[in-house]
Amino acid sequence: MKRILFLGDIVGRAGREAVQERIGRIRKETGADLVIANGENAAGGAGITGEIARQLHEAGVDGITLGDHCWDQRGFDKAIDQLPFVCRPVNLLPGCPGAPRLILTHGDFRLAVLTVLGQQLIKIPTRPGFPMMEDLLEDLRGKAEAIFVEMHAETTSEKVAMGWYLDGRVAAVIGTHTHMPTADLRRLPRGTAYLSDAGMCGPYDSVLGREVAPILGRFLDGMPRRFTVAEDNVQLWGVLIDIEPGKRGCVAAETFREGID
Numbered sequence: 001m002k003r004i005l006f007l008g009d010i011v012g013r014a015g016r017e018a019v020q021e022r023i024g025r026i027r028k029e030t031g032a033d034l035v036i037a038n039g040e041n042a043a044g045g046a047g048i049t050g051e052i053a054r055q056l057h058e059a060g061v062d063g064i065t066l067g068d069h070c071w072d073q074r075g076f077d078k079a080i081d082q083l084p085f086v087c088r089p090v091n092l093l094p095g096c097p098g099a100p101r102l103i104l105t106h107g108d109f110r111l112a113v114l115t116v117l118g119q120q121l122i123k124i125p126t127r128p129g130f131p132m133m134e135d136l137l138e139d140l141r142g143k144a145e146a147i148f149v150e151m152h153a154e155t156t157s158e159k160v161a162m163g164w165y166l167d168g169r170v171a172a173v174i175g176t177h178t179h180m181p182t183a184d185l186r187r188l189p190r191g192t193a194y195l196s197d198a199g200m201c202g203p204y205d206s207v208l209g210r211e212v213a214p215i216l217g218r219f220l221d222g223m224p225r226r227f228t229v230a231e232d233n234v235q236l237w238g239v240l241i242d243i244e245p246g247k248r249g250c251v252a253a254e255t256f257r258e259g260i261d
């Protein structure tokens with residue numbers, strides 16, 4: 001059996017320092033064989049840098065995924081191709097840099113990891129993810145014992161639909177991007193773990209990781225403001241997935257959370 005820990009969007013300095021400091025202990029306590037984390041908000045709440053990606057990797061994050069914020073940090077489009085443990089969403093336009101997926105290994109077990117960007121309310125250019133999946137799964141045949149799909153989308157309907165579409169064909173379809181953990185973790189009928197949103201690794205005394213006051217002000221008077229990244233009440237949220245190579249889907253899935261009073 002192999003145990004995968006997936007952590008939701010790491011937000012800001014507070015979020016990434018918490019992951020870096022705790023991931024070694026968390027790996028031991030959970031028995032995770034592989035750790036994946038979404039790093040799209042790790043640098044100042046928007047994007048990631050090569051240096052931050054390396055720090056997370058050295059601390060114990062085996063694979064780093066991204067989302068609609070993947071190019072927010074200047075120079076990351078150049079840096080990403082030197083980072084073999086980072087993948088950008090699979091359905092960005094074909095000419096963009098970065099690996100479209102990862103193959104992580106633990107012993108002779110190979111886990112393919114890919115992020116699909118939703119299209120509803122997502123502002124960066126993408127190709128529709130659903131029609132790409134057949135070819136992507138076909139391409140992975142014989143290259144991995146299991147597949148982990150992250151569904152990085154704004155609307156729950158798109159995430160749920162992807163869960164049903166891939167049920168029994170991948171180990172898990174786990175949602176990210178909305179930063180708030182949802183309560184619907186389950187194994188679908190054919191064994192795929194599904195969750196609408198893993199939640200973020202970041203400051204929960206916030207609005208999705210940003211200070212409350214400026215966001216609230218914006219809702220009250222509509223005036224633009226600087227949305228500072230928050231720091232308080234850091235919690236780490238994610239999912240633990242148990243995979244039995246050779247069995248379809250996964251054998252168990254449970255919520256991971258840490259730092260809750």
Ligand SMILES: [Fe+2]
Binds near residue numbers: 040177
């Ligand atoms: Fe995010």
Ligand SMILES: [Fe+2]
Binds near residue numbers: 040069
């Ligand atoms: Fe996002």
